[in-house]
Amino acid sequence: MKNAAALMGLALFFWGCEAQAGPQPVNPIFASYSNVFGFEPVRGKVKSFLQQQRDENGALSSSFQANLSETGCFESLKVVAPLMGLNVDLIKKGSYLVNRSDQKGRYSLRDNCLLESNLDDNTRYIANNKGFITVVINGEKSGKNVYFQYDASGFPSRVSQPTAKGPFVATITGTESDEKKRNNTIQTRFKGVLLGEVVTRCEYDDHFNATHCTIESQPAAGGKSMPKELDDPETTQIEYY
Numbered sequence: 001m002k003n004a005a006a007l008m009g010l011a012l013f014f015w016g017c018e019a020q021a022g023p024q025p026v027n028p029i030f031a032s033y034s035n036v037f038g039f040e041p042v043r044g045k046v047k048s049f050l051q052q053q054r055d056e057n058g059a060l061s062s063s064f065q066a067n068l069s070e071t072g073c074f075e076s077l078k079v080v081a082p083l084m085g086l087n088v089d090l091i092k093k094g095s096y097l098v099n100r101s102d103q104k105g106r107y108s109l110r111d112n113c114l115l116e117s118n119l120d121d122n123t124r125y126i127a128n129n130k131g132f133i134t135v136v137i138n139g140e141k142s143g144k145n146v147y148f149q150y151d152a153s154g155f156p157s158r159v160s161q162p163t164a165k166g167p168f169v170a171t172i173t174g175t176e177s178d179e180k181k182r183n184n185t186i187q188t189r190f191k192g193v194l195l196g197e198v199v200t201r202c203e204y205d206d207h208f209n210a211t212h213c214t215i216e217s218q219p220a221a222g223g224k225s226m227p228k229e230l231d232d233p234e235t236t237q238i239e240y241y
Contacts, residue, residue: 023179023208026154027072028131029113034156035148036115036125036133037077038084039064040182040234041155044207045072045241053232061229070241073113076100083229155181166191173197182210194220198230211236 024044026034034041039051051064065078077097078089090097090106097107108116115125115133122139132154138144149158151172160169169189176183182202188195196219202210217230 023153023181025152028127028154029072029074030068031150031154031156032114032125032127032131032133032148033066033074033077035159036136037064037079037086038062038081039079040210040236042209042236042238043153044209045070047239047241049236049238051234051236053229053234055228055232061232071113083227151175153178153181179208180204181208182213195223196220196226198226205238207238207240209236209238210234211238 026041026043027046030046031041033039042049046068048067049065052060053062055061060080062083063078063080065076066074067076068074074090074092074097076091079086081087088106089100091100092098092109092113093103093105095109095111096105097109098105105119107118110116110127112131114127114131117124124137124139125133126135126137128134132148132150134148136146136148143161143163145162147158147160147162148156151157155175156172158169158171160167167190171187171189172184173187174185175181180202182200185197185199187197196217198215198217200213200215202213205211213234215231215234217226219226
């Protein structure tokens, strides 16, 4: 009886720990950078991560690599994302993200490490009172302005761009659970007409972050085919504090 009671007490202890341990939200800085640079958000106190997509032949189609401080500041960020037209290798130097190669300032930062502006084209980043970037104001063409919305966990829920030809809107229409946020469907519309959708299903680590995802994109009936790179499987390696 004593052993049975001890086992029951131990089980209750672990159950209590498990019950209290829920998924952490995405840091507002991380969530904002993920929207601006095109990688997927990661929960919790992240020290470093490497997120990649490779095609069926193993060729790299996109890569995102970063190191962060304990306070959530990006100390370095390397992005290779042809679909977004991005190929940058940045390190934090004072109140700037600078090119690693020539040390030229690329982005200015606020005191909390959040992006303030892109020095190359005078793009400005507007944040809400919770510290999330919600508007990207292009310094040259207002049709390139982008608007972001987030859910309660810090994951993107809606991205819109009001171009001269009409608004593009991407909306996450289904999430399996708060623990499996990346198991979702994203629908993209132009002037209210569905262009296509992307369905993602992932494996998760014990921090409720996706480590391996299969992705399937499909155009709306009768629509144009979508970029092949959107279907490439995604892997994420994460180091935590």
